[in-house]
Amino acid sequence: MSETRAAMASKILNGIEKYEPQVKAFTSYDPVRIRQDADMASPGPLLGMSVGVKDIIDTVHYPTSHGSPIYAGYHAPSDAACVTQLKTAGAVCVGKTVTTEFAFFSPGPTVNPYDVARTPGGSSSGSAAAVAVGMVDIGLASQTAASLTRPASYCGIVGFKPSYGRYAAAGIKSLAPSFDTLGTMTRDVATAALADGVLKGPTAVPSTFKPQRPSTIGICRTPHWDAAEEATQKAIEKAGVLFSEEVQVTYIDLEDFAEAADLHITIMSYEAAQALGWEYADRRPLLSSQIVGLLEAGKQIDYATYRAALARAEELRCLMADIFANYDVLVAPAAPGEAPLAESGTGSPLFSRLWTLLRLPTVTLPGLTSSSGLPVGVQLLSAYGTDEDLLNWAGWAETILPPRPFPSMCI
Amino acid sequence: MSETRAAMASKILNGIEKYEPQVKAFTSYDPVRIRQDADMASPGPLLGMSVGVKDIIDTVHYPTSHGSPIYAGYHAPSDAACVTQLKTAGAVCVGKTVTTEFAFFSPGPTVNPYDVARTPGGSSSGSAAAVAVGMVDIGLASQTAASLTRPASYCGIVGFKPSYGRYAAAGIKSLAPSFDTLGTMTRDVATAALADGVLKGPTAVPSTFKPQRPSTIGICRTPHWDAAEEATQKAIEKAGVLFSEEVQVTYIDLEDFAEAADLHITIMSYEAAQALGWEYADRRPLLSSQIVGLLEAGKQIDYATYRAALARAEELRCLMADIFANYDVLVAPAAPGEAPLAESGTGSPLFSRLWTLLRLPTVTLPGLTSSSGLPVGVQLLSAYGTDEDLLNWAGWAETILPPRPFPSMCI
Numbered sequence: 065m066s067e068t069r070a071a072m073a074s075k076i077l078n079g080i081e082k083y084e085p086q087v088k089a090f091t092s093y094d095p096v097r098i099r100q101d102a103d104m105a106s107p108g109p110l111l112g113m114s115v116g117v118k119d120i121i122d123t124v125h126y127p128t129s130h131g132s133p134i135y136a137g138y139h140a141p142s143d144a145a146c147v148t149q150l151k152t153a154g155a156v157c158v159g160k161t162v163t164t165e166f167a168f169f170s171p172g173p174t175v176n177p178y179d180v181a182r183t184p185g186g187s188s189s190g191s192a193a194a195v196a197v198g199m200v201d202i203g204l205a206s207q208t209a210a211s212l213t214r215p216a217s218y219c220g221i222v223g224f225k226p227s228y229g230r231y232a233a234a235g236i237k238s239l240a241p242s243f244d245t246l247g248t249m250t251r252d253v254a255t256a257a258l259a260d261g262v263l264k265g266p267t268a269v270p271s272t273f274k275p276q277r278p279s280t281i282g283i284c285r286t287p288h289w290d291a292a293e294e295a296t297q298k299a300i301e302k303a304g305v306l307f308s309e310e311v312q313v314t315y316i317d318l319e320d321f322a323e324a325a326d327l328h329i330t331i332m333s334y335e336a337a338q339a340l341g342w343e344y345a346d347r348r349p350l351l352s353s354q355i356v357g358l359l360e361a362g363k364q365i366d367y368a369t370y371r372a373a374l375a376r377a378e379e380l381r382c383l384m385a386d387i388f389a390n391y392d393v394l395v396a397p398a399a400p401g402e403a404p405l406a407e408s409g410t411g412s413p414l415f416s417r418l419w420t421l422l423r424l425p426t427v428t429l430p431g432l433t434s435s436s437g438l439p440v441g442v443q444l445l446s447a448y449g450t451d452e453d454l455l456n457w458a459g460w461a462e463t464i465l466p467p468r469p470f471p472s473m474c475i
Numbered sequence: 476m477s478e479t480r481a482a483m484a485s486k487i488l489n490g491i492e493k494y495e496p497q498v499k500a501f502t503s504y505d506p507v508r509i510r511q512d513a514d515m516a517s518p519g520p521l522l523g524m525s526v527g528v529k530d531i532i533d534t535v536h537y538p539t540s541h542g543s544p545i546y547a548g549y550h551a552p553s554d555a556a557c558v559t560q561l562k563t564a565g566a567v568c569v570g571k572t573v574t575t576e577f578a579f580f581s582p583g584p585t586v587n588p589y590d591v592a593r594t595p596g597g598s599s600s601g602s603a604a605a606v607a608v609g610m611v612d613i614g615l616a617s618q619t620a621a622s623l624t625r626p627a628s629y630c631g632i633v634g635f636k637p638s639y640g641r642y643a644a645a646g647i648k649s650l651a652p653s654f655d656t657l658g659t660m661t662r663d664v665a666t667a668a669l670a671d672g673v674l675k676g677p678t679a680v681p682s683t684f685k686p687q688r689p690s691t692i693g694i695c696r697t698p699h700w701d702a703a704e705e706a707t708q709k710a711i712e713k714a715g716v717l718f719s720e721e722v723q724v725t726y727i728d729l730e731d732f733a734e735a736a737d738l739h740i741t742i743m744s745y746e747a748a749q750a751l752g753w754e755y756a757d758r759r760p761l762l763s764s765q766i767v768g769l770l771e772a773g774k775q776i777d778y779a780t781y782r783a784a785l786a787r788a789e790e791l792r793c794l795m796a797d798i799f800a801n802y803d804v805l806v807a808p809a810a811p812g813e814a815p816l817a818e819s820g821t822g823s824p825l826f827s828r829l830w831t832l833l834r835l836p837t838v839t840l841p842g843l844t845s846s847s848g849l850p851v852g853v854q855l856l857s858a859y860g861t862d863e864d865l866l867n868w869a870g871w872a873e874t875i876l877p878p879r880p881f882p883s884m885c886i
Binding site for chain 1: 535545546549552553554555556558559560562563640643644645646649652653675676677678680745746748749750751752753754756757770773774776777778781782860
């Protein structure tokens with residue numbers, strides 16, 4: 065075993081031994097397989113890197129439970145496209161990470177590494193927590209409403225949700241196909257860019273990452289600014305002040321987009337009621353009340369209403385494209401505030417529904433904190449399809465924001 | 476067991492007994508289960524109807540092999556969304572129907588019911604042949620290039636490929652997600668419309684089908700008219716003559732769209748290389764040379780080329796939307812000619828790549844024949860999202876064209 069490969073296996077296993085009993089980020093992992101996979105890792109651009117795979121993503125060697133007892137112990141017949149891409153590029157798949165039930169709201173056992181009484185956020189809970197404490201370098205995550213941005217914000221890490229459709233979805237359990245987007249969680253933007261070179265196509269390409277200052281930034285408080293708690297309001301103000309030292313900054317609210325959250329809920333409900341139709345028809349007693357509520361709401365929506373919502377969403381995408389004529393980057397709240405206490409759920413998705421509906425690329429950045437020292441992320445957005453630019457701009461912004469605070473359990 | 480349910484089971488089993496030994500349309504079916512399912516069928520709008528499920532679509536009770544030895548005997552953990560929708564609406568799932576390998580080119584054992592030496596077409600081979608001889612009322616089919624239109628044309632049945640995204644894709648093996656479209660094969664347009672009311676949403680709605688004469692028809696010979704064999708050239712001319720007796724007909728070629736076929740191939744190859752990444756990386760010796768060729772071609776395409784093709788496809792969709800300001804319906808070739816001999820493959824997809832790229836709804840209609848009496852379909856198209864109108868117009872066109880000829884083995 066080469067030095068890199070041996071070091072990789074040791075680093076992974078030490079991290080798991082140290083943090084997993086408390087964090088509970090994994091649904092499954094296997095030390096024997098981790099050593100084997102590290103030993104056999106391909107000599108690609110991700111050699112030396114470890115990956116945690118959200119448990120709605122198919123893997124041959126670990127069960128894929130979708131966070132549901134219906135799929136307990138289910139073994140997929142093949143790896144999802146993204147898993148093959150990462151492994152072929154040299155990464156080691158450490159195991160499967162906890163998701164909420166079908167990437168919706170009903171939470172799993174993972175805790176927030178900054179405060180074990182708090183939620184890590186959903187639905188990409190396990191990947192976020194595993195990255196935050198360093199158990200993996202790359203966490204595969206997904207977003208249909210706010211499932212990547214929110215846990216990235218709560219766990220003080222970088223979350224990259226690319227433009228809709230940039231990464232292949234084959235082998236990922238669908239919730240609402242108009243929105244389902246695979247993305248990554250990492251501890252820095254450079255790693256997200258490295259993974260992007262691997263995940264965006266069938267053949268890995270070297271990262272072109274080069275941090276770069278944007279020309280213009282819009283601070284977008286969104287139509288839901290009233291729902292932002294003090295911690296988030298201060299974080300956005302702080303980011304505005306820091307960025308304005310180097311770049312022209314404007315404040316906007318996008319009141320015209322207030323309807324986006326409702327459109328998002330309509331489309332998501334309708335599509336989820338189809339995507340999880342079998343589970344509802346044949347396994348209803350094993351579904352949570354949250355999922356049953358979502359699916360039954362979807363069944364009440366008629367096709368004309370659904371089509372009208374899709375058409376209006378497309379109009380809003382065109383409106384937003386015009387706005388990006390004036391801004392390289394928008395900066396917006398990533399979540400209403402710091403991570404809530406676990407008993408109150410996984411947090412509100414309100415501040416991401418708009419961006420998910422618009423299919424824009426987003427990077428959530430850590431560094432800012434609430435008065436109690438908990439992470440409060442901010443998200444950067446850019447025009448559809450400008451993912452590489454956004455990563456470069458986020459690389460610059462990362463150097464402007466304070467360094468991310470370490471989780472208490474890592475100190 | 477009610478009379479309807481008992482009659483349904485008998486009809487299904489008699490059909491299978493009579494035709495399946497020769498047609499070889501199914502990869503699996505189970506008489507005991509068929510009787511059970513008929514007995515328990517839901518009292519919905521499809522009660523009394525039988526369905527054959529293309530074997531790239533997940534089913535709990537039958538293996539899902541994707542036409543590949545890699546998945547021989549694989550049992551999916553859940554039914555695909557479309558299967559649940561049909562069953563909930565009262566239909567009985569008869570079994571799984573033969574597909575080419577991963578819905579690409581490498582053929583299965585099914586024969587053409589009009590001439591057993593000829594191909595039924597790919598990739599929805601089994602569904603097409605099963606519908607043609609009456610073994611099922613509804614064949615679930617899919618199209619990424621020409622996989623629904625071509626076998627419908629070769630087997631003398633109605634093929635409905637809805638607007639891209641109209642039917643849920645959850646639980647269907649993906650080949651190229653930008654194009655993969657679930658559709659139906661039936662013996663008449665009314666049945667396609669009935670199934671449409673069930674497949675377009677999580678809750679079945681009654682069919683609104685009402686045959687209606689369109690105001691304007693464009694006979695679209697497409698930029699590939701030179702590739703149309705005599706049988707297809709005559710079929711299109713005949714359709715033009717028949718339709719012009721009742722509706723204003725214009726002839727167009729759409730030379731501006733000649734690039735569409737190459738764009739389609741670029742996008743399909745790139746996406747297939749991702750979607751089937753695991754099969755290529757881990758099971759290559761079990762793949763056909765056709766699939767390996769597709770995937771290796773996809774791996775040679777860089778991301779910028781792929782994105783440019785996607786952007787150009789979007790431009791062509793807008794151009795085509797303008798054209799539909801002048802036509803309710805376009806009529807175009809469904810395939811180059813009658814079904815080729817089986818040893819030469821499943822036929823050319825050339826005449827459908829354009830429409831698949833444009834994501835338009837299409838209905839393939841039977842009735843016309845070659846000089847040797849074999850079916851030669853024509854396809855009707857309308858603007859994106861006008862699926863219900865198209866079904867109504869196709870219902871009218873169905874009455875104008877000659878009745879479909881019966882397969883020789885049914886006489």
